[in-house]
Amino acid sequence: xxxxxxxxxxxxxxxxxxxxxxxxxxxxxxxxxxxxxxxxxxxxxxxxxxxxxxxxxxxxxxxxxxxxxxxxxxxxxxxxxxxxxxxxxxxxxxxxxxxxxxxxxxxxxxxxxxxxxxxxxxxxxxxxxxxxxxxxxxxxxxxxxxxxxxxxxxxxxxxxxxxxxxxxxxxxxxxxxxxxxxxxxxxxxxxxxxxxxxxxxxxxxxxxxxxxxxxxxxxxxxxxxxxxxxxxxxxxxxxxxxxxxxxxxxxxxxxxxxxxxxxxxxxxxxxxxxxxxxxxxxxxxxxxxxxxxxxxxxxxxxxxxxxxxxxxxxxxxxxxxxxxxxx
Numbered sequence: 001x002x003x004x005x006x007x008x009x010x011x012x013x014x015x016x017x018x019x020x021x022x023x024x025x026x027x028x029x030x031x032x033x034x035x036x037x038x039x040x041x042x043x044x045x046x047x048x049x050x051x052x053x054x055x056x057x058x059x060x061x062x063x064x065x066x067x068x069x070x071x072x073x074x075x076x077x078x079x080x081x082x083x084x085x086x087x088x089x090x091x092x093x094x095x096x097x098x099x100x101x102x103x104x105x106x107x108x109x110x111x112x113x114x115x116x117x118x119x120x121x122x123x124x125x126x127x128x129x130x131x132x133x134x135x136x137x138x139x140x141x142x143x144x145x146x147x148x149x150x151x152x153x154x155x156x157x158x159x160x161x162x163x164x165x166x167x168x169x170x171x172x173x174x175x176x177x178x179x180x181x182x183x184x185x186x187x188x189x190x191x192x193x194x195x196x197x198x199x200x201x202x203x204x205x206x207x208x209x210x211x212x213x214x215x216x217x218x219x220x221x222x223x224x225x226x227x228x229x230x231x232x233x234x235x236x237x238x239x240x241x242x243x244x245x246x247x248x249x250x251x252x253x254x255x256x257x258x259x260x261x262x263x264x265x266x267x268x269x270x271x272x273x274x275x276x277x278x279x280x281x282x283x284x285x286x287x288x289x290x291x292x293x294x295x296x297x298x299x300x301x302x303x304x305x306x307x308x309x310x311x312x313x314x315x316x317x318x319x320x321x322x323x324x325x326x327x
Contacts, residue, residue, distance in 0.1 A: 082217075089215055091144035092187060100137070108133025148187050152216055155185045157249040159192065160224065160242055167239040173228075174205065191216055206232035220249050263323055270319040277312060 082090070085097045095103070112129030116122075159180045166176030174196070181192040191212055198208040206229035213222045227245050231238045284292045295301035 086214070087141050087145070090148070090217065091141045092148045092190075093141075093144065104133050104137040107136060149216065149218055152187050152191070153218065153220060153253065155188045156220055156224075157246055157253065159184050159188045160246040160249060164239050164242045164246060167242070173238065174199065187216075191221075204232065206230075220252065223248065266323045270316075270323055274312070274316045274319065277308070 084100065088095055088097065088100055093100075108129045108131075111132030112125050115125035115128045162180055162184075163173070163176040166179055167173060171179075177192055178196055181189055181196050183189075184192060194215065195205075195208045195212060198211060199205050206225075209228040210225035213225050223245055227238075227241050230236070231241060281292065295305045
């Protein structure tokens with residue numbers, strides 16, 4: 001059985017885990033700079049007042065481009081706060097919202113029962129159940145989403161090149177998209193297949209390509225939707241536009257790899273600095289347990305331990321912010 005001091009330590013750890021899980025879900029986009037990138041992309045799209053002629057019966061090319069940009073700007077604003085179903089879709093999971101909620105509730109219940117079975121206090125078991133239901137599932141969604149986006153970026157420029165070659169060979173745009181949907185690699189194949197299915201039910205091809213950004217919130221996917229939407233409404237040389245887009249995508253990929261290589265030293269230093277205090281604490285506990293046990297047996301030590309954990313968390317967040325490069 002746990003005494004009062006051990007119960008307080010367990011509750012403090014559980015509260016830290018639960019708060020950390022919620023902070024990862026809700027504060028990570030702010031700390032990682034994703035919100036600033038999205039806001040910067042939205043601010044780059046500026047519309048100009050539409051000037052209509054009194055006797056004009058058709059829209060000019062400039063007006064069509066402005067209308068496309070306005071639609072894309074509205075779509076970006078809606079995409080800033082994704083719903084739970086959108087987050088599940090972006091993670092590549094074939095689950096409904098109800099199924100995800102049931103799985104999260106099951107994980108929380110399993111964690112709660114496991115802690116009760118190990119004879120932990122009731123409040124500690126409740127804390128573990130809360131962390132299992134709200135922290136771990138949403139963290140997994142973020143992890144799967146980021147991994148899927150990296151795989152998409154690795155093969156997306158090649159898919160654009162396939163479309164360019166198909167158009168230059170005389171194929172319609174929809175047939176070139178079908179080639180990627182049938183022969184591309186995942187997750188590019190699934191995303192282009194969704195574009196084909198969306199266009200099949202009657203949605204214009206430009207709008208169907210624009211929805212790619214809703215499922216894959218990346219600047220590269222947004223660029224592709226903008227090019228297709230403008231070409232569908234205003235016309236132009238699509239093969240040349242997509243060829244230039246392919247070059248831009250490959251240059252961005254090279255730049256990201258270069259930035260990642262240059263920042264690896266800072267990331268390694270941050271990892272070493274962040275892991276050093278827990279590592280030293282573990283080594284001291286292995287060599288002299290009675291010397292360090294005062295940290296979790298004495299009230300003053302417990303207070304110092306909680307304060308140290310808070311300051312370490314703040315330091316790790318600051319270091320993560322310093323080594324995170326918006327692109």
